[in-house]
Amino acid sequence: MDTEESLKLLEYLTSSKLWVDTILMGALHVIVILVLAMVVVKVGKNIINRVFQNKRRGPFRITERRETTLRKLIENILKYTVYFTAIVMILDGVLGIQIGPLLAGAGVAGLAIGFGAQSLVRDIISGFFIIFEDQFSVGDYIFTSGVEGTVEEIGLRTTKIMSWTGEQHVLPNGNVTQVTNYSAHNGLSVVDINVPYENDVAKAEDIINEVCSKLPDNYEEIVTVPEIIGVQTLETSHYVIRVIAETLPVYQWAGARIIRKEVKEVLYDRGIEIPAPRLVMYSRNESPNAMEMPSEKHE
Structure with a gap:
């Protein structure tokens, strides 16, 4: 590069046309486009929220959970569309990059990688x-x-x-x-209560029914009065009474914990304790006749 070309380059780099007309104005255009994009996104979100709020008072209503999903999806689509448009405007209008050839090339490239993007x-x-x-x-x-x-x-x-x-x-x-x-419908709590064989089944069921009748008033998670299904199984040291209760969606586990706690407290107060495992032991040194009943004497 000779001296004349160096002077021209230096003059161009220090000229006001480059810094004011090109760089400064280009930066201002980029900032204006991005600010407008953010404003459009914010205004669009407000409009979307108002539309869904008006929908609640209209004749056609949707559930709150579905409304939240659709609103978030539409907001995301709006955001992607506005920002993509802003990027295209910056590339084409400010930087002077032709978008047409890029889109055409992207179309060809898309066909080339289409088979690899099947999962997408x-x-x-x-x-x-x-x-x-x-x-x-x-x-x-x-x-x-x-x-x-x-x-x-x-x-x-x-x-x-x-x-x-x-x-x-x-x-x-x-x-x-x-x-x-688990949120589509009401849940069902299933509780198995162990009762020792020494206790009467009818008495245990009466106590459990007494406790369960008060649960819907004390706990909003439980929708209906729990119902006793009956004796579910017979174990080694106890029998099992099964109780079911309808609960609010996703509260079936909480409802089961509530029933166990309330029933346990009342059963214990009424003398029905938790059954303990039983172990029967035999001694090897016992004579074979040790377990026999003594025979009667005849004169």
Whole structure:
């Protein structure tokens, strides 16, 4: 590079046209586009929330859990669309990069990698079916693909589930093949109560019925009065009385703990204790006739 070209380059780098007209104005355009995109996203979210609020007062209503899922999904689609448009405007309008050839190249490349992206397509399609078939919604407690917990988010590609111990599991929607939804209907608590053989069955059932009749008034988790099914099994040292109770969704385990606690306290106060294991021991030194009853004497 000769001296003349070096001077021209230095003049260009120090000119106001480069720094003011190109860099400064370009940066301002980028900032304006990003700010407008954020404003559009925020306004769009407010509109979406108002639409769902008005929907609650309309003739066609949806459940709260499904409303939360659809609202979050629409907000995500809005956010992705607006920011993608903003990036295209920055590349084409500010940086001067032609988008047409890039999109054409992306189309060709998409065909080339399409066979490798089958799992991505499967995840997106599965996500649509999960949402529109209402298999589960945000806030539901489910079990699927070896994971159990509360649904935090349902996206087009993945589903986020938080277990009750705090771990977050991210599952591709294509892997959600079989779902157990504990939040769809009321639960059923099943409790087995062990009673020693020394106690009468009718007396034990009367005490249990007395306790169970008060539970729905004291605990909102229990919907109906627990019902005694009967003697379930006969064990070595006790018999088992089974009790069932309808609970609110996902509260079947809490309902079972409540029934055990309340029944245990009253049974203990009424003299029916927890059965203890029984062990029968025989001595080797005992004579064979030691267990025989003494014979009667005849004169």
